[in-house]
Amino acid sequence: MAVLKVIEILSNSDKSWEDAAAKAVAHASKSVKNIKSVYMHEQSATVKDGKIDQYRVNVKITFEVN
Template identity: 85%
Template sequence: MAVLKVIEVLANSDESWEDAAKKAVAQAAKSVKNIRSVYINEQSATVKDGKIDNYRVNVKITFEVK
């Protein structure tokens, strides 16, 4: 039986929500091994001069504990 753990990570990007999610996983992978999945819990953005300035995601990352 596998034991899984979930952590919550916040990340942002100037490009897209997808890029922000990729950055969250890449940063988590530096210290967490065996990442299995990512769940986009929440998306938001900041607006400057009528345009999206920054994309933000709140993600839940699931990994196996060995």
């Protein structure tokens, strides 16, 4: 039987929400092993001069606990 844990991470990108999620997983994987999935819980953006400046995501990362 596997035991899974979920952590919540906030990340941002100047390119896209997908890039922000990828950055969250990449950063988490430096200290968290056995990542199984990522769930994009919430998306938002900041606007500057009438254009999107920063894409922000709130993701839940699921990993297996040894």
